[in-house]
Amino acid sequence: MTDDRLFSYFQQYGQIASARILKDSYTKESRKFGYVSYHKKNSAQLAMNSMRYQIIEDKVLKVNWKKDNPKNLEREANLYVKELDKSISERQFYELMQEYGDPVSVFIRRDPSTGGSIGYGYVQFRTVQEAQSALQSANGTLLGEKNIVVE
Helix, strand or coil: CCHHHHHHHHHHHHHEEEEEEECCCCCCEEEEEEEEEEHHHHHHHHHHHHCCEEEEEEEEEECCCCCCCCCHCCCHHEEEEECCCCCCCCHHHHHHHHHHEEEEEEEEEEECCCCCCCEECCCEEECHHHHHHHHHHEEEECEEEECEECC
């Protein structure tokens, strides 16, 4: 991924101030993340809603506000979800969790050698109340071919 390609993927959502892929200062290799800054906040919101967890160049995009560092969020708002159907994508997982609040991030654990899901993941909500809603209501929900277990 290059700065120009990152720019081209996100330009449809509004006027971009900058788009940059971060590189290792010694090797000049991609650090596998970057930033896109828009002139208008509503353009950034549209891009985030549209591109979050989409697959681009065989990679799942994890699009968040720069300030949404999970280290700064409440630990109790992070849930473990098991019995995930192995065919479920991050986007599908995210869309289900949106029914219970504003998920900051979702993560599906994958086998490092195959890239396939190993059947569990995590969801970080913005607030403990949203996490509690998911814990109470999402547990047992059918996602794909399996009923998920939320802990």
